[in-house]
Amino acid sequence: MKTVIEPYRSRVIEPMRVTTRGERERFIREAGYNPFLLKAEQVLIDLVTDSGTSALSTRQWSAMHGSDESFTGSRSFYRFREAVQRLFGHAFVIPCHQGRAGEHLIARAVVRPGDVIFANTHFATTRENFEEAGADVRDLPIAEALDRTSPHTFKGNIDLERLEAGLAEAGSRARMVILTVTDNSRGGQPVSMANVRAAHDICGRHAVPLWLDAARFAENCYLVKLREEGYAERSPREIARELFRLTDGVFMSMKKDALGNTGGLITLEDEAWAEAIRVRLLSSEGIPTGGGLAGRDLEALAVALDEMLEEDYLSYRIYSTRRLGEQLQAAGVPVVTPFGAHAVYVDGRAFCPHLSNEQLPAWSLSVALYLHSGVRSWETGNVMQGREDATSGAWRWPDLDLLRLAIPRRVYSQSHLDYAGEAVIELFQQRESVRGLRFVYHPPALAQFVATFEPV
Ligand code: F0G
Numbered sequence: 001m002k003t004v005i006e007p008y009r010s011r012v013i014e015p016m017r018v019t020t021r022g023e024r025e026r027f028i029r030e031a032g033y034n035p036f037l038l039k040a041e042q043v044l045i046d047l048v049t050d051s052g053t054s055a056l057s058t059r060q061w062s063a064m065h066g067s068d069e070s071f072t073g074s075r076s077f078y079r080f081r082e083a084v085q086r087l088f089g090h091a092f093v094i095p096c097h098q099g100r101a102g103e104h105l106i107a108r109a110v111v112r113p114g115d116v117i118f119a120n121t122h123f124a125t126t127r128e129n130f131e132e133a134g135a136d137v138r139d140l141p142i143a144e145a146l147d148r149t150s151p152h153t154f155k156g157n158i159d160l161e162r163l164e165a166g167l168a169e170a171g172s173r174a175r176m177v178i179l180t181v182t183d184n185s186r187g188g189q190p191v192s193m194a195n196v197r198a199a200h201d202i203c204g205r206h207a208v209p210l211w212l213d214a215a216r217f218a219e220n221c222y223l224v225k226l227r228e229e230g231y232a233e234r235s236p237r238e239i240a241r242e243l244f245r246l247t248d249g250v251f252m253s254m255k256k257d258a259l260g261n262t263g264g265l266i267t268l269e270d271e272a273w274a275e276a277i278r279v280r281l282l283s284s285e286g287i288p289t290g291g292g293l294a295g296r297d298l299e300a301l302a303v304a305l306d307e308m309l310e311e312d313y314l315s316y317r318i319y320s321t322r323r324l325g326e327q328l329q330a331a332g333v334p335v336v337t338p339f340g341a342h343a344v345y346v347d348g349r350a351f352c353p354h355l356s357n358e359q360l361p362a363w364s365l366s367v368a369l370y371l372h373s374g375v376r377s378w379e380t381g382n383v384m385q386g387r388e389d390a391t392s393g394a395w396r397w398p399d400l401d402l403l404r405l406a407i408p409r410r411v412y413s414q415s416h417l418d419y420a421g422e423a424v425i426e427l428f429q430q431r432e433s434v435r436g437l438r439f440v441y442h443p444p445a446l447a448q449f450v451a452t453f454e455p456v
Helices: 021-030 058-065 075-088 099-110 124-132 160-173 193-206 217-227 236-245 271-284 295-307 311-330 361-373 414-429
Strands: 092-096 116-119 136-139 174-180 210-213 249-253 264-268 343-347 378-380 402-406 437-441 452-455
Touching (some): 058 295, 075 264, 075 295, 092 099, 092 271, 160 193, 174 193, 311 414
Parallel strands (some): 116 174, 174 210, 210 249
Antiparallel strands (some): 092 264, 378 402
C-alpha cells in the first residue's frame, strides 16, 4: 500500500473554530501583531510549537489515573526514575517543571561568571539562562548549517575544529559543551553519532563535560537510523542508549519528544553537580521526588519514555513532516532542507525579498499567514535572535530569518497539514502582499513572547 497512515486513532475530539478574515484582522491588531499574544481560540491550526501540545495516549491516561500524589517519595516518582535510568543510564535523576527550569537550575548551581560554554546552537532560553549567570556563551554550528539548501544530512553537527580551538583557548574557564539534539534554532537539524563521538573525545581530552539538550532526542535518533551508515538495523532505543553513554549529563524539556504537557529533566553522573542542583531545586522548583510536577505528570512521562521511541510512530512523524516540506518545495517556497522531524522551516528573507531586515520578514510572514488562513506559526529569526548592539545601537541580524511550522505530536491529521501547506503556497503566490512590520515595544530579552509591532 502507498498510503501512509497515522499509527493511532482518535476517541476524544476537540472541536476547532473557523474564523473570518475580518475577525482575524481585529484579533491580530488587538494582539499587537504578535501571534504569541493571540488567544488560542482565535487560531484554527496551531503550528506555533510542538511543545506541551501532544495528545496523550490511552496508556498515558490510564497511568495518570493510578498516580500517587503523596507530598514526598511517591510511587509515581520511583516509576519515573526507573524509566529514566533504564534509558539514559546516568546515576542521578532530577525532575523539574520544564526545560528552561532545568537550564536555570544548572546556570545557578554550576555556572560561574567568566565561564565559557560551547554548543552547536544554544536554544534561546538556554542562552538567556547561562548569560544571566555571567557565562560567555558560544555557538559553533558547521558552515553548512548556515546554508539553507546545503544537502548535508547532519546540519546540527558542532564544528569540531572550532570546538577544539575554543576549548584550548578557554582553558580552565570552559565549563561545559552542549549538543542540542535536534538543533531547533537552525531548522531542526539532527546531530550525527559520529559527531557526538568526536565531541566526546575532544571533551575527554580537555576534561570538560559533554551534555545534551535532548528535547528532541528520539527524532534525532530516528534520523540517525535513516541517514547514518551503520545504524539502519538498530532500533531507536538502542541508538538512544549509545547516544547517552557518550554524555556526562542531559537536560531536557519533556514537553516535546517526551510527549508531556509539562515536565523537564536533568540526569547526570557527577554527584557534586547533582547535589548543587538539588539545593537549587528545593528553593525554586520543589522537592527532589517531584521537582514541581504532579504524580500524574511523572506517570505520563514514564510511559512516554517508551512510546516516544516506537518505530511506527517515529517513522510516521518523519514522513508527515517531510510530506509537508515537499509540498512547499514543489511549489517553489524557499524552505530549509533536508527536512528535520518536528517542523518545516521557511526562509523569510527569500520569501519576502521586498522587506528589509528592519521590516522583519519572517515575523511579517507569520502574521500574514495567520491573516490568510488562521494558521499560527513561530518566527525564529530577526525578532527571536536579533540583538541591538549596546554601544552603537545598530542591529545585528541572525544568519537565518526563519518561519517555523511546528507540528504537534499525534494531534493534527494529514488534511490539517495539507490545509496549512496550501495556505503557505497561496501566500507565496501573492508574496508582494506581505506587509512589513516594525517594533513598537521591544523588551530587553526573549522579545518574541511579549513584543508588540505595527505595520510599516
Ligand atoms: N531547548 C530546546 C531545544 C527547546 O526547543 C526548548 C523549547 C527549550 C530548550 C526550553 O524548554 O519550553 O520546556 O522550557 N522550545 C519550545 C519551542 C518553546 O517551541 O521550540 P521549555
